[in-house]
Amino acid sequence: MKHDFDTVIDRMKTSSVKWDGAEALFGAKDLLPLWVADMDFKVPEAVSKAVEAKAAHGxxxxxxxxxxxxxxxxxxxxxxxxxxxxxxxxxxxxxxxxxxxxxxxxxxxxxxxxxxxxxxxxxxxxxxxxxxxxxxxxxxxxxxxxxxxxxxxxxxxxxxxxxxxxxxxxxxxxxxxxxxxxxxxxxxxxxxxxxxxxxxxxxxxxxxxxxxxxxxxxxxxxxxxxxxxxxxxxxxxxxxxxxxxxxxxxxxxxxxxxxxxxxxxxxxxxxxxxxxxxxxxxxxGGDWLADVLDYVKGNVEFITGYFKEHVPALKVLPLEATYLAWIDCRELGMSPEELESFFLTEAHVALNQGKAFGPGGEGFVRMNLACSRSVVEKAARQIEEAVAGLDQ
CATH class of the missing domain: 3.40.640.10 (Type I PLP-dependent aspartate aminotransferase-like (Major domain))
Known part of the structure; x- marks a missing residue:
């Protein structure tokens, strides 16, 4: 892979809706934001150079x-x-x-x-x-x-x-x-x-x-x-x-x-x-996109396998497209309101709640996997610990 997607890029204090806006939107602090559909990856170098050249024109x-x-x-x-x-x-x-x-x-x-x-x-x-x-x-x-x-x-x-x-x-x-x-x-x-x-x-x-x-x-x-x-x-x-x-x-x-x-x-x-x-x-940008798809596919495989082994109550639906995992949480037996509160206050992860997507979305959450693998791993561990806490 020619491109580095493992390095975590700090997006705080960049007016990012995803990162800077999470606390105001979700009403909770210290959230790992994996919700709105934008990537935590830098754009292709050719795009940056084109924008920089336009900016240099003044x-x-x-x-x-x-x-x-x-x-x-x-x-x-x-x-x-x-x-x-x-x-x-x-x-x-x-x-x-x-x-x-x-x-x-x-x-x-x-x-x-x-x-x-x-x-x-x-x-x-x-x-x-x-x-x-x-x-x-x-x-x-x-x-x-x-x-x-x-x-x-x-x-x-x-x-x-x-x-x-x-x-x-x-x-x-x-x-x-x-x-x-x-x-x-x-x-x-x-x-x-x-x-x-x-x-x-x-x-x-x-x-x-x-x-x-x-x-x-x-x-x-x-x-x-x-x-x-x-x-x-x-x-x-x-x-x-x-x-x-x-x-x-x-x-x-x-x-x-x-x-x-x-x-x-x-x-x-x-x-x-x-x-x-x-x-x-x-x-x-074609080569960059090919690497992104390979990397995201790896994230999908990781989170699918992790939940299967450590949090079997959560099931990731097979993903044919997008970087947005659709996760079935219905085995937790929670109402949509309880599920939203659980992820925010117990797992400290900001996800899109399935109820927002209309009938049939209840009991699901949507997780953005267009981020560094270490961030996905951190989210998985936090969710595992929160689910384990339900039995205590």
């Missing part, structure tokens, strides 16, 4: 996106995901969550319904509800640690008020990589009922089997014409703070409506550093 005026930026995205999508993307399809958004909100505003009216598949990334629900739309749950089914879609339930939930379906591809939490067959069936149902698919593919580069991710829009022209794909370098390369996402919309009419909403909210222009960092990451 002028940070209004910024556009140049040919290098667009070409890097197009090349990355073709090379990594075998998807041919046209330049004009690529729209800007500060973040994928922002894009979800913009899509709700652009393609639904107050009172319309949006289908989500819980347990799922909680902004799917909040962006829908905050815009005065109704969330409709199409819960996933869990079997042998893998999630599957319930298409019978989906068909039963659809009525004339359903306008959008938010797809998480790959799925967060749980790390399930949807197969082409999964997506084909989902897409056909949505086409039949005129439902627009918003496919959040922000974790698509973080698959452990390269090539296993299938972009929803790549399956057919019909799917491309009735979907919006949300991508970003933020999860892949740890660039969330640079506020740059790439929203891919092949349908010209949908694209115009989305960009109209972007203009209405005055958020159509990138900051000075996001485009240069994105271009450098997509152009020169």
């Amino acid at each position: 002028i940070f005026g209004y910024t556009t996106r140049d040919d290098g930026y667009y070409n890097s995205i197009i090349s990355w999508m073709k090379t990594r995901h075998n998807w041919t993307v046209e330049r004009e399809w690529i729209c800007h958004s500060p973040g994928v969550v922002t894009a979800l909100s913009l899509a709700v505003q652009a393609f639904t009216e107050p009172g319309d319904k949006v289908i989500v598949q819980p347990p799922v990334y909680y902004p799917f629900m909040s962006t829908t509800e905050n815009n005065g739309r109704e969330v409709v749950f199409n819960p996933l089914k869990e079997q042998d640690g893998r999630y599957s879609m319930d298409f019978d339930d989906l068909r039963a939930k659809i009525d004339g008020s359903v306008k959008l379906l938010m797809l998480c591809n790959p799925h967060n939490p749980g790390g399930t990589v949807w197969t082409k067959e999964d997506l084909q069936t989902l897409g056909e149902i949505c086409l039949e009922h005129g439902i627009l698919v918003i496919s959040d593919e922000i974790h698509s580069d973080l698959v452990f089997e390269q090539g296993s991710h299938v972009p929803f829009a790549s399956i057919s022209d019909e799917f491309a014409d009735s979907s919006i794909t949300c991508t970003a370098p933020s999860k892949t390369f740890n660039l969330a703070g640079l506020q740059t996402s790439n929203i891919i919309i092949p349908n010209a009419g949908l694209r115009a409506a989305f960009e109209k909403e972007t203009a209405r909210n005055s958020i159509g222009m990138p900051n000075s550093f996001g485009p240069v960092a994105t271009e450098a990451a997509y152009t020169e």
Whole structure:
């Protein structure tokens, strides 16, 4: 491995939401923060150099996106995901969550319904509800640690008020990589009922089997014409703070409506550093990403094996994608409130609580494993000691 991920980098007093914001958010001190989905790894060297060169120029005026930026995205999508993307399809958004909100505003009216598949990334629900739309749950089914879609339930939930379906591809939490067959069936149902698919593919580069991710829009022209794909370098390369996402919309009419909403909210222009960092990451970051995936896979194997041997009541679901372990704690027999208090006050570890991800998330926690192995080991020991204390 060319890159060093073992060295622990102190992120305190850097205005880090993950580290500096943990005490205020969770209401407890001395927490090991393994919650929000950003990495504790330095970005690829090429990205740092690109940002440093931009900073050295010394002028940070209004910024556009140049040919290098667009070409890097197009090349990355073709090379990594075998998807041919046209330049004009690529729209800007500060973040994928922002894009979800913009899509709700652009393609639904107050009172319309949006289908989500819980347990799922909680902004799917909040962006829908905050815009005065109704969330409709199409819960996933869990079997042998893998999630599957319930298409019978989906068909039963659809009525004339359903306008959008938010797809998480790959799925967060749980790390399930949807197969082409999964997506084909989902897409056909949505086409039949005129439902627009918003496919959040922000974790698509973080698959452990390269090539296993299938972009929803790549399956057919019909799917491309009735979907919006949300991508970003933020999860892949740890660039969330640079506020740059790439929203891919092949349908010209949908694209115009989305960009109209972007203009209405005055958020159509990138900051000075996001485009240069994105271009450098997509152009020169492949080796770094390969090492990150190998390292995270090692963390997954460690925490899975550790709990199996030392804390058998906790079970890590098999992870096909993301650096976010989804841990089944239901054998502890705690309510969601008790489980949250237990991890904070007894284990002193800040995790995302499963209840936040909607129905089916109760009794689970989400642990960020994009950190040094020693940090994962420390968290595992603290959790082991806390669970052992329950029997005393």
